[in-house]
Amino acid sequence: MTFTVPSRRTAIACAFVAFPLACSAAQAAGDQNLTPVLVTASRFPNDPAFPPVGATVIGAEDIRNAGIDNVNEAIRKLGGVYGRQSLAGPGDFALDMRGFGSNGDQNMVILINGVRLSENELSTALLSSVPIDSVERIEIVRGGSSVLYGDGATGGTIQIITKRPAADAVHGSVVGEVGNYGLRSGRASVAKGWDGFALNAAYSKQHADNYRDNNASNQENFSGTAQWFSNEGRFGLRVDLARAGML
Structure with missing residues (x-):
């Protein structure tokens, strides 16, 4: 019986070839257990396997299951962002990321479908x-x-990121809520989609006595959007009207 002992150079080459093959097999097995994470907060192409370390994604189903009725509350309760209650009465808390304190809401950017939401006169985004x-x-x-x-x-x-209404479909919802401290609120929305075009409108009204005397507040909102979309992207016109006051 004859045995052939490879030279040192041949053995090193064999080990070099076998190592990537083993890594590829292990990576393929590991990829099957990964949960996909979709993050769009970037303006440049990047590898989806390397999302930002501090990224948190809140889906529509998470919001619905938690019974949350506004975006500010979803960011605080589901996203873990610290919020400082407004002294003016409305339910919009001043958000603070990375511990900037009272100037936290001025050191973060809020976007709706990639368009920056303006904060007038250094006020908290509504x-x-x-x-x-x-x-x-x-x-x-x-x-x-x-x-x-x-x-x-x-x-x-x-x-x-807002939803795209399905083509040739109409979707609507009506929600009413009652809570402590005299909370009464209602909201309604409707959306209609066509092939490459969609319209949606929403209206909400809320009243709360709040936990302090003489601190009752009313808030009324209307939002309307027209969208043109295709596989390459979408273009839209959005109108938001908000009115808030204290009694």
């Missing part, structure tokens, strides 16, 4: 005016994003 029933998902990315989104993104970004 997220409660965004119809919760129209939200497909909310993406929260913690950490500096000023390179991608410019001024004010030191703490991170919050991207709100």
Whole structure:
């Protein structure tokens, strides 16, 4: 019986060839156990296998199962973003990412379908005016994003993606709520889709006595959107009207 002993160079080559094959098999087995994560908060092409470390994605089903009625509350309770209650009465808490304190809402950028939501006169963004029933998902990315989104993104970004109504379909909802401290609210929405075009409108009204005396508040919101979309993207016109006051 004859045995052939390979040279050192041949043995090293064999080990080098076998190592990538073993890694590929292990990677293929590991990929089957990974849960896909969809994150769109980027302006440049990147490998989907490397999402931002501090990314949190909140889906429409998560919002519905939690019984949450506005976007601000979804970001705080499901996304884990700290919020400071407003002294003016409305339900919009001043959000704070990465511990900026009282200036937290001025060190983050909020976008709706990739369009930056303006904060007038350094005020807190009125997220409660965004119809919760129209939200497909909310993406929260913690950490500096000023390179991608410019001024004010030191703490991170919050991207709100709305749903695309299905073609040749009508969808609507009506919701009423009653709670403690005299909370009474109602909201209604309707959406109609065609081939490459969609219209949707939403209206909500809320009253709360709040936990302090003489601190009752009323809030009324209307939102309407027209969208043109295709496989390459979508273009839309959005109108939001909000009115809030204290009694």
